[in-house]
């Protein structure tokens with residue numbers, strides 16, 4: 001691989017992807033405004049990557065950053081579902097306008113392919129499970145809508161303007177460097193960071209809601225394969241492990257791994273939350289050769305180890 005651009009490369013997933021791309025011999029440029037990303041996420045590779053601190057909301061910044069790149073891995077986004085319910089305009093600006101700017105930049109600068117970090121949030125609460133890509137968009141949050149609109153733009157740029165696009169619908173990703181501190185922290189970092197301090201984890205709802213929790217290395221692998229696969233037209237593929245795990249089950253496993261017996265504190269369910277979701281990953285297997293290689297337990301063990309050393 002030659003030069004690549006990772007938007008959102010200072011974030012949780014983008015920084016893991018940067019390490020894997022460097023290891024594969026790529027030259028890595030990162031475009032990030034550090035809204036939720038952190039320089040510390042790149043501490044050990046700062047000398048090996050080019051960091052451009054600008055926003056994807058600037059068409060000009062995207063154009064400059066895309067110059068000379070053969071692939072764009074578009075990870076930058078306003079990533080929080082609850083925050084999108086409070087400030088949908090910001091979600092739209094970052095997730096829709098920002099992606100559009102990157103697609104235009106890709107077209108103008110002759111970038112061969114853009115891999116888009118989409119989300120299981122495009123599916124609705126009534127989706128038949130496991131979710132398959134042929135289901136209609138039924139988002140129940142501005143965040144989910146922004147990812148669906150992004151996919152439509154990707155497909156259009158592929159069909160009309162010759163920019164190859166692969167949209168990966170990530171299902172709840174977890175692993176090292178996922179931020180536990182934000183008020184919108186995802187379930188696993190929030191649980192693990194509290195439980196490592198001997199505090200009870202806080203669950204919104206009954207805890208019986210389930211998700212396809214996917215270790216970050218699987219998502220990184222999917223991106224690498226998405227960049228290299230031979231594709232025929234726009235691609236959309238779920239990226240998960242194909243199994244739903246409930247929040248109560250996670251807390252049980254974390255208690256087991258830590259040797260604790262901390263009972264959850266249950267609070268009111270949050271608006272925009274889907275009850276159950278897990279992925280059919282057969283399209284990803286068929287179209288890009290994806291195969292989840294780290295299972296939930298192993299991933300959770302590795303994540304806990306990282307939080308233990310870094311919190």
Ligand SMILES: NC(=O)c1ccc[n+]([C@@H]2O[C@H](COP(=O)([O-])OP(=O)(O)OC[C@H]3O[C@@H](n4cnc5c(N)ncnc54)[C@H](O)[C@@H]3O)[C@@H](O)[C@H]2O)c1
Nearest residue numbers: 008010011012013033034035036037055056076077170173
């Ligand atoms: N983590 C998950 O479970 C999950 C699930 C589905 C989809 N995704 C998608 O994966 C991608 C990466 O998410 P993450 O979990 O690593 O989150 P993250 O918040 O750690 O990473 C997002 C990155 O985008 C950057 N960013 C935000 N706004 C920007 C802007 N205007 N210009 C430039 N950079 C900007 C942030 O600073 C951050 O580095 C996102 O597109 C997200 O929607 C994540």
